[in-house]
Amino acid sequence: MIQDNLFNYKRFVFLKWALLLTLISSFAYLFDQPRINANGGTWLGYTLGTIGALLILWLMWFGVRKRQYANESGNLRGWVSAHIYLGLALSVVATLHTGFQIGWNVHSLAYVLTMATIGTGVWGLSFYLRYPAEMSNVLNRQSPEQIVAQIQTLDKDAQKLAKNESSMVTRVITNSQKQGIYPNRGSQRKGAVKNCATEKAVEYLQHEMMRVDSLSEIYKNQVQRLRALKQLRRYYHLRYWLELWLSVHVPLSFGLLAALIAHVLSVFIYW
Numbered sequence: 001m002i003q004d005n006l007f008n009y010k011r012f013v014f015l016k017w018a019l020l021l022t023l024i025s026s027f028a029y030l031f032d033q034p035r036i037n038a039n040g041g042t043w044l045g046y047t048l049g050t051i052g053a054l055l056i057l058w059l060m061w062f063g064v065r066k067r068q069y070a071n072e073s074g075n076l077r078g079w080v081s082a083h084i085y086l087g088l089a090l091s092v093v094a095t096l097h098t099g100f101q102i103g104w105n106v107h108s109l110a111y112v113l114t115m116a117t118i119g120t121g122v123w124g125l126s127f128y129l130r131y132p133a134e135m136s137n138v139l140n141r142q143s144p145e146q147i148v149a150q151i152q153t154l155d156k157d158a159q160k161l162a163k164n165e166s167s168m169v170t171r172v173i174t175n176s177q178k179q180g181i182y183p184n185r186g187s188q189r190k191g192a193v194k195n196c197a198t199e200k201a202v203e204y205l206q207h208e209m210m211r212v213d214s215l216s217e218i219y220k221n222q223v224q225r226l227r228a229l230k231q232l233r234r235y236y237h238l239r240y241w242l243e244l245w246l247s248v249h250v251p252l253s254f255g256l257l258a259a260l261i262a263h264v265l266s267v268f269i270y271w
């Protein structure tokens, strides 16, 4: 049996609704013969505008529904599936509502913000689909805090192991221990650390081990430290993008709500 996922949820029920909405709106637009140029002020314009506004309110409600853990009205996967398909259908409904009349005014601002919110939704979907699974795989059933604790234990061991070694080894280990996950947000965004001191320690010890036998334990220690750092780096890199896209998508949707209210009010004030 094929498992329900975000896209095929209940045999694509929300894709079907979204396509139906898109088709009905498009046919109505094609066959409508308004006496004035097609725009938001014809009967079809008002109808599409009302559907679009209701869709926006419902899409925003998802943020509330997501946090109602006790609510059992439809499961969250169904909600996300509906959010994606109906969110995409909104692009057609909103565009037809404008009648392709775009200008520098609050009405077009609402339209532009609608499209921008939908655009960020599509952009974020690629992260949303891949990253959570990869994040839990990379941590291998551990929490980030547990891996940090492992690094702390490794550092204590390294200090003991380096005690009787040369001053160069002690310096390399001290530098390595100062090496954190990411030095700044820029490297977290790229997921790469230039001149990683732990990586340098591993390279140095790998080379020195050929001369000094006693370095093998401390070498293993640094290899483990580097592995743990790399796990955390990958995890926080993915988390950066997951949080970043939502921190664009959600404020844009609130901006859209404000512009939508201004748009509706101005339409009724200048009726």
Ligand code: HEM
Residues within 6 Å of the ligand: 056, 059, 060, 061, 062, 063, 064, 066, 080, 083, 084, 085, 087, 088, 090, 114, 117, 118, 119, 120, 121, 122, 124, 125, 128, 246, 249, 250, 253, 256
């Ligand atoms: C104007 C249209 C849209 C509005 C107003 C909107 C609004 C929202 C809001 C308020 C949230 C909740 C975020 C939170 O509180 O954490 C959200 C989440 C989300 N949206 Fe949208 N959205 C729109 C369109 C789209 C589209 C077209 C897509 C994808 C193609 C999309 C994909 C998502 C995803 C994947 C989430 C995260 C779900 C989760 O965290 O479980 N959105 N959106």
